[in-house]
Amino acid sequence: ILNVEQSPQSLHVQEGDSTNFTCSFPSSNFYALHWYRWETAKSPEALFVMTLNGDEKKKGRISATLNTKEGYSYLYIKGSQPEDSATYLCAFRSGAGSYQLTFGKGTKLSVIP
Amino acid sequence: EAQVTQNPRYLITVTGKKLTVTCSQNMNHEYMSWYRQDPGLGLRQIYYSMNVEVTDKGDVPEGYKVSRKEKRNFPLILESPSPNQTSLYFCASSLSGGGGNTEAFFGQGTRLTVV
Numbered sequence: 605i606l607n608v609e610q611s612p613q614s615l616h617v618q619e620g621d622s623t624n625f626t627c628s629f630p631s632s633n634f635y636a637l638h639w640y641r642w643e644t645a646k647s648p649e650a651l652f653v654m655t656l657n658g659d660e661k662k663k664g665r666i667s668a669t670l671n672t673k674e675g676y677s678y679l680y681i682k683g684s685q686p687e688d689s690a691t692y693l694c695a696f697r698s699g700a701g702s703y704q705l706t707f708g709k710g711t712k713l714s715v716i717p
Numbered sequence: 718e719a720q721v722t723q724n725p726r727y728l729i730t731v732t733g734k735k736l737t738v739t740c741s742q743n744m745n746h747e748y749m750s751w752y753r754q755d756p757g758l759g760l761r762q763i764y765y766s767m768n769v770e771v772t773d774k775g776d777v778p779e780g781y782k783v784s785r786k787e788k789r790n791f792p793l794i795l796e797s798p799s800p801n802q803t804s805l806y807f808c809a810s811s812l813s814g815g816g817g818n819t820e821a822f823f824g825q826g827t828r829l830t831v832v
Contacts, residue, residue: 605776635818647825647826655818693759693760697818699817703748703767705817707761709757709759
């Protein structure tokens with residue numbers, strides 16, 4: 605079972621603050637890295653799928669970077685809003701012959717108005 | 718509307734009584750998978766399917782079966798449910814057969830309780 609770690613486990617920020625969190629994954633046999641946003645009582649929804657070292661993706665106030673050589677990805681939220689409160693999941697897909705998507709345990713973000 | 722539909726949303730059953738959770742997608746996706754979500758453990762993959770008649774085990778396959786007779790459907794079967802299978806289950810699908818470089822679309826979830 606592959607090891608995908610997310611930190612911190614949870615985070616409280618004030619409305620308007622910018623924040624970031626980390627996803628660490630194996631640095632060998634990289635194929636793809638996904639980010640999902642999961643609101644309480646809903647289903648996870650995709651934010652980004654990243655496949656190339658150095659990739660940077662942006663969607664509104666949320667952006668992500670990828671470093672496959674050292675095995676980490678950062679998710680940034682600029683000017684957090686209460687509606688950003690959710691659990692953010694990353695998922696790693698190895699290129700080593702398996703077709704599994706391995707999820708981290710998530711970072712739970714709470715934005716305080 | 719493009720979607721992944723799971724049924725039922727909620728189910729309480731007794732130990733040993735066979736059950737099936739259905740999953741259907743209308744996006745012509747090749748890759749489908751089942752996950753369970755337990756507190757403190759995150760989403761763990763149970764089974765996945767690359768295409769019709771092609772299935773493989775994920776990280777926690779024990780006690781589960783799947784089938785992929787049609788592209789759109791991927792049912793999860795619990796032949797003899799036990800209390801340790803009480804969990805929140807998600808079905809997901811994605812376009813590519815590799816399941817890696819395209820986003821996954823998730824169903825609404827099925828909360829299963831086995832007593």
